[in-house]
Amino acid sequence: MLKASNITKRFGELAAVDGLSFEVRKGQIFGIAGPNGAGKSTLYNLITGFYRFEGKIEFDGRDISGMPPYRIAKAGIARTFQIPQTFPSLSVQKGISVGSRFGTAGGLDPDHVEEVIRFVDLEKERYQKTGLLNLLGKKKLMIGAALATKPKILMLDEPMAGCNATEIRNLMGLIARINQDLGVTIIIIEHFMKVLTELTESLLIIESGRKICQDEPVKVVNDPRVIACYLGDG
Ligand SMILES: Nc1ncnc2c1ncn2[C@@H]1O[C@H](COP(=O)(O)OP(=O)(O)O)[C@@H](O)[C@H]1O
Ligand SMILES: [Mg+2]
Structure with missing residues (x-):
């Protein structure tokens, strides 16, 4: 491939x-x-x-x-960066939408953004500013923004x-699901x-x-x- x-x-x-x-x-x-x-x-x-x-x-x-x-x-082809790069003043929902606008042919697809928010498990944080997310939240956001480009x-x-070990387990599970599901x-x-x-x-x-x-x-x-x-x- x-x-x-x-x-x-x-x-x-x-x-x-x-x-x-x-x-x-x-x-x-x-x-x-x-x-x-x-x-x-x-x-x-x-x-x-x-x-x-x-x-x-x-x-x-x-x-x-x-x-x-x-x-x-x-x-x-989508990527994430070594150092979490987010737009700190945007909400999680907007931050993921930015991904769906970058590089995709159809532009913004609200249903898909919604699916991505659920998939990366950031539903409760959707209106939070991305700058206020904890480290795991920022990582999931960055992966979500990449996934939004389909x-x-x-x-x-x-x-x-x-x-830490718990966060690593969580991210490993997410990565495996992105691959399998x-x-x-x-x-x-x-x-x-x-x-x-x-x-x-x-x-x-x-x-x-x-x-x-x-x-x-x-x-x-x-x-x-x-x-x-x-x-x-x-
Ligand atoms: N834009 C750049 N200009 C000059 N040197 C660079 C640049 N980017 C990376 N390098 C150098 O290239 C080498 C590989 O860097 P990098 O790809 O970041 O390594 P890794 O991600 O494996 O730690 C390093 O020696 C780094 O200093
Ligand atoms: Mg590196």
Whole structure:
């Protein structure tokens, strides 16, 4: 469904993504991990059209390399950011509606916004200002705004960052339901290995912009190259 072929992104001398190739299949939960600075968020910026790059990215058989972000969103790729980005003075309902306006062909669909609010379990908070939500609420809002675009692929960038064990359980349940009940393919960058081994079907490890390995998560976490570069650093 999403295929990256030999993609490279340079910032001056630094190749933040360096000749990376991988493929995400339809219906998968696909994990990405690697040390800080490995190029994970940059990779998301390439897929979603924020930077130009060398190589090719195909989505649903179509070359999306070089397309502007709004067209890539319209094609069905949505993302969330590592740091929750909300409009603090908007209500939850408006905040999710903003998502449904960005990149979707039909514009605002109030019934769908309502479904999304229910799906992410923010019904009680719908008239609250998003800036007043707790951390879990902000994360659910951000996921809701992405879902409001009716994506085929949802890309999550460290969705569990800063969360406690209960919040992590809650978000893992939500992500699994998005995949199973809504049929959305998911790519997730995460530091918590346990989250990745429980949720994902395939796990890609990158370091310095390069692929270390990609396999079933149980195999990946026992791979000596992964232990050396990732698990070994604390
Ligand atoms: N806009 C940018 N300009 C210059 N360097 C960048 C930029 N974005 C990221 N980098 C660098 O690229 C590397 C990868 O960063 P990033 O993709 O954020 O890593 P990760 O998300 O895996 O922690 C880092 O060395 C970072 O400093
Ligand atoms: Mg990052």
